[in-house]
Amino acid sequence: MDELRTHHRTCPFCEATCGLQVQTRGREVVSVRGDADDVFSHGYICPKATALEYLAQDPDRLRTPMVRRDGVLTEATWEEALAEIDARLPAIIAEHGRDAVAIYMGNPGVHNLSGLLYNTVLLRALGSRNVYSASTVDQMPKQVSVGLMFGTMLSVPIPDVDRTDHLLVLGANPLVSNGSLLTAPDMRGRLRALRERGGKLVVVDPVHTRTAQIADEHHFVRPGADALLLFAMVNVLATEGRVDLGRLADHTAGVDVVTALAADFTPEAVASACGIPADTIRRMARELADAERAAVYGRVGSCTQEFGTLTSWLVDVLNVLTGNLDREGGAMFTLAAAGQRNSQGDRERPGRGKGVRFGRWASRVRGVPEVYGEFPAACLAEEIDTPGDGRVRALITIAGNPALSTPDAGRLDQAMRGLDLTICVDLYLNETTRHADVVLPVPDPLQRSHYDLAFAQLAVRNVANYSPAVLELADGMRHEWETMLRLAAIAGGQGADADLGALDEFVARTLIGLEQSVPGAPVAGRDPDELLAALAPRVGPERLLDLLLRVGPYGDHFGDRPDRLTLDRLLANPHGVDLGPLRPRIPEVLRTPSGMIELAPESIVADVARLRAALTRRSNGGMVLIGRRQLRSNNSWMHNLAPLVKGRDSCTMLVHPDDAARLGLVDGGFAKVSSTAGTVQVPVEVSDSIMLGVVSIPHGWGHDADGARMTVAAGHAGVNSNVLADGSQLDPLSGNAVLNGIPVEVAAI
Ligand SMILES: Nc1nc2c(c(=O)[nH]1)N[C@H]1C(S)=C(S)[C@@H](COP(=O)(O)OP(=O)(O)OC[C@H]3O[C@@H](n4cnc5c(=O)[nH]c(N)nc54)[C@H](O)[C@@H]3O)O[C@H]1N2
Ligand SMILES: Nc1nc2c(c(=O)[nH]1)N[C@H]1C(S)=C(S)[C@@H](COP(=O)(O)OP(=O)(O)OC[C@H]3O[C@@H](n4cnc5c(=O)[nH]c(N)nc54)[C@H](O)[C@@H]3O)O[C@H]1N2
Ligand code: SF4
Ligand SMILES: [Mo]
Secondary structure, eight states: OOOEEEEEEEOOSSTTOOEEEEEEETTEEEEEEEOTTOTTTTTOOOTTTTHHHHHHHOTTSOOSOEEEETTEEEEOOHHHHHHHHHHHHHHHHHHHOGGGEEEEEOGGGGGSHHHHHHHHHHHHHHOOSOEEEGGGGTTHHHHHHHHHHHSSTTOOOEEOTTTOSEEEEESOOHHHHOOSSSBOSOHHHHHHHHHHTTOEEEEEOSBOOHHHHTSSEEEOOOTTOHHHHHHHHHHHHHHTTOOOOGGGGGGEEOHHHHHHHGGGOOHHHHHHHHTSOHHHHHHHHHHHHHSSSEEEEEOHHHHSSTTHHHHHHHHHHHHHHTTOBTSTTSEEOOOOSSOOGGGOSOSSSTTOOOOOOOOSSBOTTTOOBOBTTBOOGGGHHHHHHSOSTTOOOEEEEESOOHHHHSSSHHHHHHHHHTOSEEEEEESSOOTTGGGOSEEEEOOOGGGSOEEOTTGGGGBSEEEEOEEOOSSOOOTTOOOHHHHHHHHHHHHTTOOTTOOHHHHHHHHHHHHHHHHHHSTTOTTTTSOHHHHHHHHTTOOHHHHHHHHHHHHSTTBOTTTTSTTSBOHHHHHTOTTOEEEEEOOOOTTTTOOSTTSSEESSOHHHHHHHHHHHHHHHOOOOSOEEEEOOOOTTOOTTSSTTSHHHHOSSOOOOEEEOHHHHHHHTOOTTSEEEEEOSSOEEEEEEEEOTTBOTTEEEOOSSOOOOOTTOOOHHHHTTOOOOGGGSSOTTOEETTTTEEOOSSEEEEEEEO
16 A cells, blocks of 8 residues: 655635645555645635645546537547647648637636746747726736836735724625735734734625625625725825824825815715715724724725726725825835846836836727736637637637636627637636547646746735646646647647757747846846756756746846745755745835836826716615625635535525515526526525615536536536626726626516
8 A cells, every 4th residue: 555645735716825745655646635734825724725635636627638520529649639729720830820719827827837927938939909807707807907107917906904003994704705905814813813902804895795794894885886985085094184294205106186176085985885874984984094004905805896896996095195105014025036027127227117018909899908917807718709800710718717707607608609720728528628629638736846937926925835746747747838839839830749859948038138138137148048057957847947036036136145045945855944024125126217117107097087976876776786895705616526516506596685675586486587688597695785776696606518527516516607698898098898787687487
């Protein structure tokens, strides 16, 4: 019998990046527990962690490539699958051009070194403008606002929850989601500690959530009205002389523009639209200003709505105007060990950069501007089903399930049937991948190494933690990064048998070149061959990660600072390396062309007119739909794991008792919910935790599609809430979908 082995490994499922202790025997996972010695999570885990065990064994998970033969997806060898792609993809590019191939990248790619380091290789080889991702059904508004204010897309101020005295949370439920754009394992413990040291937690949400339950105060807000509330708080600060930027005053442009804009948004003017009384808004503003150390934090509910970018911007406007940005206990900038854009750039002129630019090209059908090289996911269906030159004819999905996750889901599902070629890189045959002509499987997460290149940049502490693969790669499986290189080679016209080693070396050399190109870079002027040799014998993601760590702010600079970080050093520290609490970084962190915090970016200022119009908009008294997350669920893709779906079905519509009575809805009965985009029938759950006039349905359900192979999920199918989301409704600056505050008709069945 194989011996029992213990591994330490970061959980790959959500942004909390908890440390796990995984026991294996041979290729079998015996147990998954919290790693008490993890420098960041100290043993905390949530119920999803144990799902790793079930995922490893799930018989439905794809273990070979699949190719469509005579209309049926059939098991195939890698050679057959790649030959099929090589026979069809370059031909489409040759005949219809590069933009005829669209790519959609889903959320798990951000939890995966392959996705983070090799998706761009495929994007470059493909050269298409039809790039889509889950970002535009999620955090794009925040990335736009921080890009304009601070200069890079991941310069997201992180609430310093461990040291703050006052935390205002809008549209986030970290006790269920475990935090987002806020990597902080055990948010319950951290928020409890905040209150125990006399701090105050205020939650603004249309639902009395689990997070609201442990807060000092909860305010119901009308979906989509957060920007009005926050502007009114700015108004109070300005009119009561409470604006105090402190140290930031010398580094901030546009304060007067913002306070002038706020003039129209008095607490009295916004109160009825938000559903929060004017004197409460005044008090909220005063308490925020008076708190010794405070932070404002907004997440999914503040982004995936009509005023996503304005709301995301106002969150940080308040952090700046109260002097809490970049201060201990306020909202701070992480300094991650690897790959953080706002720690790179011209070392001779730190604190300045190129800033960000959007709208360099526009989408074919609706003419919406590109943002960070992407079009809105809500535009994908129309780019496929609208005839004409430049139509999307092929789609590649990587770790995404847009058929459930993006708006107008019914239309996208139909549109996918009209594609000439669909290639999916995924773990499962699900609602999206069932449409594929070729599916390329990926290893179980435990069969790959892990490092949180993205989330370490969004963490409440500076932490670095690398985990090698726990399980051997299964027979016949290939590493996902190799698959991405194969696809890149095919898209680039090099065929299905290109020399992978040479391609990967080219990727490493390109990254070395990039790192060396910035003035004052730690490895500027060094011989690239020497650097490459120093990274040997590593290849793949490990080689790139070692490079990024070594040139990073804590890195050894390839021998210049020998005692500092390398991948070897992380390997020797399986519980992670703690690099300390967040420290003030302004002005060094800024990458705006002016070297200032841009408090009033032109495009955002121009969008305020739209918000002003909302002030006088009369509500027709109808119901609006929002979404929610669930503890034992992870978007759409973990519903095939029995322990996570056992018990009562959770895909229900929450409705307030008074609305239920008025509409004739009963708990456990069914409701028909219709919007401009579609209709679903869903079980009713009557609850006074939800605001009057609002109903909530979680996303990621609707597992009853023909041709999918998720047996357990099919037994708890639920409904696809994105059938109701109208893809024509976008936050204009970010192209983000409006997934909250959707007008709906609700009727009893
Ligand atoms: N109405 C509504 N819609 C929403 C939201 C909402 O709040 N309301 N939330 C939005 C948000 S925040 C997000 S992030 C999106 C998520 O949207 P998506 O990313 O499109 O969807 P997921 O459900 O995360 O699906 C992930 C896919 O990746 C596969 N997968 C898992 N691990 C791996 C891996 O390691 N490699 C590969 N190649 N594949 C893998 C899974 O099998 C699944 O097919 O949904 C959005 N949609
Ligand atoms: N268990 C679990 N954890 C997850 C996920 C999951 O599916 N399940 N998904 C992961 C992903 S991809 C992400 S992006 C994060 C998201 O993390 P969070 O942002 O914390 O996610 P939610 O729990 O959806 O919280 C959003 C809240 O916004 C509220 N809301 C809706 N509309 C509005 C509005 O207009 N204004 C305000 N103020 N509030 C509004 C909703 O009621 C809800 O409570 O979670 C991650 N973690
Ligand atoms: S909170 Fe997130 S990272 Fe932590 S164990 Fe749960 S799913 Fe994994
Ligand atoms: Mo997300």
